[in-house]
């Protein structure tokens with residue numbers, strides 16, 4: 001395994017980290033974590049035991065990925081964004097058996113300082129704006145902003161708004177890649193690449 005793990009990082013025995021992944025200063029990876037190849041874990045990142053992370057995932061500084069969070073390939077986690085796993089925490093009640101699963105699907109971006117309330121699925125290639133609080137499932141390709149996060153537009157795989165309404169019917173090409181998207185109701189599908 002060829003990895004770059006900074007000497008200040010703590011990678012517990014048993015943790016799996018794929019090749020060419022980089023682990024920066026003061027990171028802690030717990031023993032049960034599974035991390036793919038070509039990932040980057042920025043300064044002060046924490047990865048819990050019951051966490052699965054795909055390939056080419058970028059996790060920026062100060063992000064804690066708690067138990068029951070699953071991150072698919074090509075996801076970007078912006079600096080200081082927040083995952084959660086207990087929906088209604090109380091310091092004096094043990095809720096470890098009540099953790100809710102959070103799934104971040106392929107290619108999604110989670111903006112700086114956003115919060116993902118546990119129990120949701122963030123759709124493929126969606127983008128959550130900086131500072132948003134997501135408490136519902138996010139459709140694939142949705143652009144979400146605000147508190148609570150609302151969908152304001154559709155965003156391409158390239159990462160720019162598509163000229164389509166949030167709901168309706170239509171077809172649109174990405175001006176950068178020529179990828180073609182079709183909107184049917186409130187579902188956007190990539191129909192050709």
Ligand SMILES: CC(C)(COP(=O)(O)OP(=O)(O)OC[C@H]1O[C@@H](n2cnc3c(N)ncnc32)[C@H](O)[C@@H]1OP(=O)(O)O)[C@@H](O)C(=O)NCCC(=O)NCCS
Pocket residue numbers: 078079110111112113127128129130131132143145146152160161
């Ligand atoms: C969402 C984002 C990508 C902008 O996307 P965009 O398609 O260019 O959107 P626009 O700037 O045209 O904004 C559209 C509307 O949403 C609002 N908006 C944009 N980002 C917002 C945010 N994070 N929170 C709340 N509202 C936001 C804009 O003010 C605008 O509202 P208006 O129409 O009333 O003026 C960008 O604002 C953002 O949050 N990027 C994340 C940056 C980040 O976290 N990077 C991490 C790596 S350093």
